[in-house]
Amino acid sequence: MGATQVHHRTCSICEAMCGIVIEHRDGEVLSIKPDREDVLSRGHICPKAVALKDLHEDPDRLRQPMRRTTSGWEPVSWDDAFAEIERRVADVRTRHGHDAVAIYAGNPTVHNLGAMLGIGDFIRAVRTRNLYSATSVDQLPHMVASHAMFGHQFLIPVPDVDRTQLFVCIGGNPVASGGSIMGAPGFSKRIEALQARGGRFIVIDPRRTESAEVADEWLPIRPGTDVFLLLALLHEVFSSGRVDLAQLEPHVTGIDALRAAVLDFDTAALAARCGVPAERIASLARQLCDEPRALVYGRVGACTQEFGGLSLWLIYCLNALTGHLDREGGMMFAEPAVDLTRAYGSKGHYDKFRSRVRGLPEFGNELPVATLAEEILTEGAGRIRALLTFAGNPVLSTPNGRQLDRALAGLDFMVSIDPYLNETTRHAHLILPPASPLERSHYDIALSGFAVRNVARYSPPLFDKPAGALHDYEILAELTLRLGTRAGTGRRSARIRHWIAARLGPEGQLDLMLRTGAYGAEYRGWTKLLAALPGLGALRRLLAAPHRKPRGLSLAKLRTAPHGVDLGPLESGLPRRLATPDRRVQLAPATYLKDLARAAEALHRSSPELVLIGRRHVRSNNSWLHNSQRLVKGKPRCTLLIHPDDAARRGIADGTIVQLRSRVGEVEVSAEVSADVMPGVVCLPHGWGHDRAGIRMAVASRHAGVSINDVVDDQRVDALTGTAVLNGTPVEVLATAAGP
Ligand SMILES: Nc1nc2c(c(=O)[nH]1)N[C@H]1C(S)=C(S)[C@@H](COP(=O)(O)OP(=O)(O)OC[C@H]3O[C@@H](n4cnc5c(=O)[nH]c(N)nc54)[C@H](O)[C@@H]3O)O[C@H]1N2
Numbered sequence: 001m002g003a004t005q006v007h008h009r010t011c012s013i014c015e016a017m018c019g020i021v022i023e024h025r026d027g028e029v030l031s032i033k034p035d036r037e038d039v040l041s042r043g044h045i046c047p048k049a050v051a052l053k054d055l056h057e058d059p060d061r062l063r064q065p066m067r068r069t070t071s072g073w074e075p076v077s078w079d080d081a082f083a084e085i086e087r088r089v090a091d092v093r094t095r096h097g098h099d100a101v102a103i104y105a106g107n108p109t110v111h112n113l114g115a116m117l118g119i120g121d122f123i124r125a126v127r128t129r130n131l132y133s134a135t136s137v138d139q140l141p142h143m144v145a146s147h148a149m150f151g152h153q154f155l156i157p158v159p160d161v162d163r164t165q166l167f168v169c170i171g172g173n174p175v176a177s178g179g180s181i182m183g184a185p186g187f188s189k190r191i192e193a194l195q196a197r198g199g200r201f202i203v204i205d206p207r208r209t210e211s212a213e214v215a216d217e218w219l220p221i222r223p224g225t226d227v228f229l230l231l232a233l234l235h236e237v238f239s240s241g242r243v244d245l246a247q248l249e250p251h252v253t254g255i256d257a258l259r260a261a262v263l264d265f266d267t268a269a270l271a272a273r274c275g276v277p278a279e280r281i282a283s284l285a286r287q288l289c290d291e292p293r294a295l296v297y298g299r300v301g302a303c304t305q306e307f308g309g310l311s312l313w314l315i316y317c318l319n320a321l322t323g324h325l326d327r328e329g330g331m332m333f334a335e336p337a338v339d340l341t342r343a344y345g346s347k348g349h350y351d352k353f354r355s356r357v358r359g360l361p362e363f364g365n366e367l368p369v370a371t372l373a374e375e376i377l378t379e380g381a382g383r384i385r386a387l388l389t390f391a392g393n394p395v396l397s398t399p400n401g402r403q404l405d406r407a408l409a410g411l412d413f414m415v416s417i418d419p420y421l422n423e424t425t426r427h428a429h430l431i432l433p434p435a436s437p438l439e440r441s442h443y444d445i446a447l448s449g450f451a452v453r454n455v456a457r458y459s460p461p462l463f464d465k466p467a468g469a470l471h472d473y474e475i476l477a478e479l480t481l482r483l484g485t486r487a488g489t490g491r492r493s494a495r496i497r498h499w500i501a502a503r504l505g506p507e508g509q510l511d512l513m514l515r516t517g518a519y520g521a522e523y524r525g526w527t528k529l530l531a532a533l534p535g536l537g538a539l540r541r542l543l544a545a546p547h548r549k550p551r552g553l554s555l556a557k558l559r560t561a562p563h564g565v566d567l568g569p570l571e572s573g574l575p576r577r578l579a580t581p582d583r584r585v586q587l588a589p590a591t592y593l594k595d596l597a598r599a600a601e602a603l604h605r606s607s608p609e610l611v612l613i614g615r616r617h618v619r620s621n622n623s624w625l626h627n628s629q630r631l632v633k634g635k636p637r638c639t640l641l642i643h644p645d646d647a648a649r650r651g652i653a654d655g656t657i658v659q660l661r662s663r664v665g666e667v668e669v670s671a672e673v674s675a676d677v678m679p680g681v682v683c684l685p686h687g688w689g690h691d692r693a694g695i696r697m698a699v700a701s702r703h704a705g706v707s708i709n710d711v712v713d714d715q716r717v718d719a720l721t722g723t724a725v726l727n728g729t730p731v732e733v734l735a736t737a738a739g740p
């Protein structure tokens, strides 16, 4: 027996990015504990960290490529799998054209260094208009607003939680979720510290969430009506003459147009529609104006609703107009060591083309996933015939999952790059499973850009991958080569890039990015040479950018810092970092002003009697952690919360099996009567529904639950951004014969 060893790494499950310490011996994980010296998480972890061991050891995790045959799944060699994919994709392209091959990329992509480095080339190689991802069921309104207002889709402000005195949280539950577009591990402790220094935490949410529980105030709001609350808050700021742009004054444009648009609305009607008392709205606006260190933060609940686009825009405007944008204690911009806003990531674009069936706008070459099933099912030129999924489970994660199930079952060809045979991948003809997360290196290239402190942390692989296993980036690289065409990016530049990437590997590329970043080591002659190669325009731009505060950062330096390197608190970055053509913050982009007409029209509409919202639990992560026994044990969590008044009216008691119905579908689920949801609102978690036939996740199947997205309506999208309306679905709830 070998000696017990200690390994430091960053947990890659959620955006909190906690530092963990893993004790291991002879290739076995003995324990997973918090790293008290981690520069960001300072000793915080949640129960999901231990699931890294369960994932690694899970007998259901696929360890070799699988092919679906008429007599079931059988293992296949990598060579045969890749050859079959090349042949069948070519066949679909010959018969139906390039756009007939679609891609869906799921959430774990952004938590994966190799995937982040490889997915762009893969997408360019497939060269399709039918690109979809979890973005349009998540943060798309943030990206569209950042693109329109600040000029770059990834220049998204994050709460300076550690220095603020007033934190207003709209449609986020960071105590349970760990925070999102806000890397703030140990969020509850940060709120305790805020309260200890005399600050206040206010939660605006239809449910008294775990975050509302620790807040100084919970303001219930009718689902989907945040746009009206935000208009009312801005109305108060404008009409009371309290606009204070602070240091941003010379760097904004559009304030007059915004003022005129906002003052057009009637405050009494706005308050009545959202359900927050008019006096409280006015006093909240005053609080925001009076407090020098305050911020308004909005997240998933604010995004995935009918007016998600407008809501996120108005949230940024409200921060700007009360002097809280890009200022200490307000909403600030992280400046990470690898900065996607400087060179690597595209700035983004909007509405360059529209989806075939429903005419929804693209964003950054992507189409809204709410229309994926229609694009597969609707006949005609341009119909999707083949699908490649990467780290995604859209059957459970996107609206009208039953329809998507039917659509996927009818595809000519489907490939899933995924470690599990689950609700989505069961439809694939081939599943290509990557090596375990503990067998690869890690660096949060994307999410470090949204952390509440600038830090850089690298984790080497804990274990060697088994012989014959491939990492995600290796699978993507092989497919990039095999599916790349002469057109599009051009096969030659793809080859050169591939050659360089293969030589450097994720580590080499990361090192290059670190060295050329704002905190990088000395400029090196060889990076100049690389910059001269074709197809590397981004790199060239990057090398031309001035170094701001060199700290000698390199991969070698990170390797000697197991707890990470602290690069300091958030700092003001505007106007330097603005990427708009006039280098000003655009307060009133035309697309947004135009969309206000839609809100004005909806202002006097009456609310449906009962609407459905979602929830997250600290022991889940979307749809894919339910195969860990320690995470699903205890009483079933997939229950429908219903207010006592709504329950009584329908003869529903705690534990009654109810039928939950919407326009698109129905599920049967156990009711949990609770005054924690507002009257008129029912609440079900997402990511469950593991009772579908043919999945290979033994534990999850025994704790199946039902999928909220079997009830969420795919036809309801935020018209501005195309984001799915996951919250606020009109529903009916009926008691069934089956008793408690
Ligand atoms: N109703 C409702 N629906 C929602 C939400 C909601 O709040 N309400 N939330 C939405 C949000 S915010 C998101 S982000 C989406 C998520 O949507 P998806 O990303 O489509 O779904 P996940 O459940 O995260 O599925 C992740 C998949 O990746 C696989 N996987 C995990 N790790 C790896 C890896 O390292 N490599 C590879 N190749 N595969 C991996 C898993 O097995 C699983 O199949 O769901 C959305 N859906």
Ligand SMILES: Nc1nc2c(c(=O)[nH]1)N[C@H]1C(S)=C(S)[C@@H](COP(=O)(O)OP(=O)(O)OC[C@H]3O[C@@H](n4cnc5c(=O)[nH]c(N)nc54)[C@H](O)[C@@H]3O)O[C@H]1N2
Residues within 6 Å of the ligand: 014, 015, 107, 138, 170, 171, 172, 173, 174, 176, 177, 178, 179, 180, 204, 205, 206, 207, 209, 221, 222, 223, 224, 225, 226, 299, 300, 301, 302, 305, 613, 614, 615, 616, 617, 618, 619, 620, 621, 622, 727, 728
């Ligand atoms: N434990 C756990 N952690 C996770 C995840 C997980 O599934 N489980 N998923 C990860 C992912 S992919 C993401 S994107 C983040 C999401 O992180 P968060 O956004 O913090 O998480 P949610 O729980 O979706 O928070 C949305 C909140 O909005 C509320 N809400 C619903 N409708 C409305 C509305 O119309 N208006 C307002 N004001 N509020 C509304 C809901 O009640 C809910 O409390 O969490 C990440 N972390």
Ligand code: SF4
Residues within 6 Å of the ligand: 011, 012, 013, 014, 015, 016, 017, 018, 044, 045, 046, 047, 048, 049, 178, 185
């Ligand atoms: S909150 Fe939990 S799942 Fe998220 S990074 Fe930290 S330990 Fe991992």
Ligand SMILES: [Mo]
Residues within 6 Å of the ligand: 107, 138
């Ligand atoms: Mo997400």
